[in-house]
Amino acid sequence: MQTLIIVAHPEIENSPTQQFLKASLPADQVTWHELQANGKFDRQKELALLEQTDRVIFQFPFYWYSAPYILKKWQEEVFSGEQKQYRYLAGKELGLVVSLGQSLRHYQAGGSAQYSMSELLRPYQAFAAELDWRYCPPLLISNFSYLDEREKQDLLIRYQQFLTMKNPADFSEQGDWLLAQLATMGEQNSAQNGNLKLVSEQLEAQLTEYQKLTWEVAQIKLGEVD
């Protein structure tokens, strides 16, 4: 699966959040594409990038309840024709990675922002629907600078999953994703490969046992009458 990350930020180099996310990128299957504000976008080039990808990410800070203008400029210049011109792009996924300067609790009815993020991000959901793309639940990053090390490491993994894991993924599929990452880590780290293999084997055995139990419960439920 290929993922295109469209980064819309006026100062990417000076943004700790964007630099952290950039340093967290998986080794392959992702393209980091920074939008630059010099001149018009090359429509054909941008559409070619989109055509080659399965999942499109709009990544931006939330300014005045919206993305920085560069993302709207990109949308208007790349999608300047009628909707039917883009049918060949149907079936993709759209995911948003949005950084917020406030806690998420402000974004709800009764909170200081009054509206939920689902409501405020609705134009992107409509954009995805118009193109027949599947809109994924967004990855919201609030108060990045207040995160401790453990929370940052958790964000690193959630970001990688957002970019490369099946979405939505159930609990077992999350385990399969972790096992694949452990295998890659083992290939790159020969000194620790032995212990990594043992860890993977134990995790896999426990996951198989869990899957067997949930399958058995599901079979019994099928046979039960109300």
Add this chain to the structure above:
Amino acid sequence: MADDWFEQTITELQKSGDYREQALLAAVLKYQRELKQRTVNAQGELDGRIWNHEQW
């Protein structure tokens, strides 16, 4: 005992890993703890449904 081994091994691996590897190992440990709890829950549900006399 096996779980102690799992956690200890992850902790040892984290000491020699880089930042990204440490993050992955922390996620694996967190996942494995939830997996153990879910397995206990699933086993309990299975036992409960097997012994549900109303379905005999």
